[in-house]
Amino acid sequence: MPSLPSHRQGRRVLTPAPTRRVPAERAVVDCAVYVEGHRLPGRYTHSAALAEVRRRGTGFVWLGLHQPDEHQMASVARTFGLHELAVEDAVHAHQRPKLERYDDLLFLVLRTVSYIEHESVTTTKDIVETGEIMLFTGPDFIVSVRHGDHSELAAVRSRLEADPEQLERGPAAVLHAIADHVVDTYLAVTTAMQPDVDDLEELVFTPSTRIAVEQIYLLKREIVELRRAVVPLAEPLQQLIRAPGNPVPKDVRRYFRDVADHHITVSDRIAAFDETLSTLLDAAIAKVTVQQNTDMRRISAWVAIAAVPTMIAGIYGMNFDNMPELHWEYGYHLVVGFIAAITVLLFVTFRRNKWL
Numbered sequence: 430m431p432s433l434p435s436h437r438q439g440r441r442v443l444t445p446a447p448t449r450r451v452p453a454e455r456a457v458v459d460c461a462v463y464v465e466g467h468r469l470p471g472r473y474t475h476s477a478a479l480a481e482v483r484r485r486g487t488g489f490v491w492l493g494l495h496q497p498d499e500h501q502m503a504s505v506a507r508t509f510g511l512h513e514l515a516v517e518d519a520v521h522a523h524q525r526p527k528l529e530r531y532d533d534l535l536f537l538v539l540r541t542v543s544y545i546e547h548e549s550v551t552t553t554k555d556i557v558e559t560g561e562i563m564l565f566t567g568p569d570f571i572v573s574v575r576h577g578d579h580s581e582l583a584a585v586r587s588r589l590e591a592d593p594e595q596l597e598r599g600p601a602a603v604l605h606a607i608a609d610h611v612v613d614t615y616l617a618v619t620t621a622m623q624p625d626v627d628d629l630e631e632l633v634f635t636p637s638t639r640i641a642v643e644q645i646y647l648l649k650r651e652i653v654e655l656r657r658a659v660v661p662l663a664e665p666l667q668q669l670i671r672a673p674g675n676p677v678p679k680d681v682r683r684y685f686r687d688v689a690d691h692h693i694t695v696s697d698r699i700a701a702f703d704e705t706l707s708t709l710l711d712a713a714i715a716k717v718t719v720q721q722n723t724d725m726r727r728i729s730a731w732v733a734i735a736a737v738p739t740m741i742a743g744i745y746g747m748n749f750d751n752m753p754e755l756h757w758e759y760g761y762h763l764v765v766g767f768i769a770a771i772t773v774l775l776f777v778t779f780r781r782n783k784w785l
Contacts, residue, residue, distance in 0.1 A: 456497035458575075459586065464488035466593030476508045482569050489600050490570040493582060497574060509572060511565055512536070519563040522576040526658070528665035533676055537564040537604065537665060539611045540658035543579035544618045550625040551632070551644050556651040557618060559658050562611065564604055568676075571600035573607065585610045601681040608666070609688050615659050615695040619702070622651075626702055633709050633716065642713050649706045656699050659692070666692055730779040737775065738768045 454474060462469040462478050464487055473481065478490040494505065499520050506516045515536040518524050529536040541560040547553035560577020573582060585606050589595055595602050625648060632640045666689040669675065670682050677685070741764060745752075757763070779785045 456494045456501045458493040458495050459583075460490070460492045461586075462488055462490055463596050466595070466597035468590055475505055479508055479570060488569070491586070491600075491603055492570065492572045493586070494572065494574045496576055502574075505572060509565065509567065509570055510534075511572070515563075515565065519565075519574045522561050522563075524561065524563075526662040526665055528668050530672075530676075533568055535564075535566045535604070535676060537566070537608070537669075538562075539564070539608065539662065541577060541580040541611055542615060542618050542655060542658050543577075544621040550628050550648060551641065554647070556622065556625065556648065557655055559654060562607065564607060566600045566604050566676075569600070571603045573603075582607060582610070598678065598681055601677045604669075604677070605681055605684045605688065608669075608685070609691075612662075612688050612691045612695065616691060618655065619695055619698040622655075622702065626705055629709055630705065633713050639720075640713050640716070642710065642717065645706060645710050645713055649703070649710070652699060652702050652706060656703065659699060660696055662692060663689070663696065726784045730775075730784040734772055734775045734779070737771045741768055 457475065460473050460475050460478050462473060462481050464482075464485060469481070469488075473490075475490070475492045478492070482488045482490055492505065492509075494501070497505070497520065502516050502520050505511065506513070512531040512534065515529060515531065515534075518536075518538065524538045526540050527538050539562045541562055543558050543560070545553070545555050545558060547556070550556070558577070558579065560575065560580040562576075562580055562582070563574040565572040565574075575582065585603075589603065589606055595606070629640070629645060629648060632638055633645075666685060669677055669685045670689060675682070745764065776785065
């Protein structure tokens, strides 16, 4: 007897619903055609924009995407001829800063950073957050893929559109403008972090203050995250400046030298922060050790003072019959006075030696 396709061993088999594919346009932030430094009016899909540029034989396309999925990125890759390995990196993100070349196509990964405002470094849990920007550049297009909510490029696009002479240099000019924007953000973040480091330094070296070592570890962790985002970019920048057969025009390479100089400044700041925090960590641990020694001295002093009446009371609490002192008329007063005298003497001695 034929079996029912919707049942198996008495249970109904549910066929999973097909995944709904979201069109690439849903991930598009902006798509524009630039000819002779000016943006053409009208709205374009990425395929229509590239067709327009190639029909004219001049200009380039700037396509901006935000966190596209695999299907959306595959559609863009087919249109612009992007390499599948670079496309995979652009979808899954979490890449180190790097520069890869596929024939006349450049793939640049930039890590973005953002400073999280907070009232005090001693109460916050996060100080910086990171994102990513992937850039595909070809002879007549640039595709920017952003990951993270703080990596907007609208200001960069507006600034370039106000400078047609710069835009006329083509996709390489946009590549430089985005890299310059990201490195300038690094400078702003390190400038904002300087007061946090200064506040911790003041707390550590202020007498009679307690500092949680965990807060130093927190800031050091944030510095490590910042270093991982910033420092590896040095090599890609040098490749853009000096690599043989570089498709970046020579007049644009000069601008990348300025970006590299700013990047060196940021790297030096991060190294200084890391060294300062290591010093603060050593000082804080030493301060905690000194405080523990002080506390132990204080505890030991009180234990010594308390040991006197305990010892004497223990002796006279023994149940021996032949203890002549038990029958003295003033024995109790003598013992209490002796205990008080020894206790006061120990207290004065410990106080004079700053144990109490």
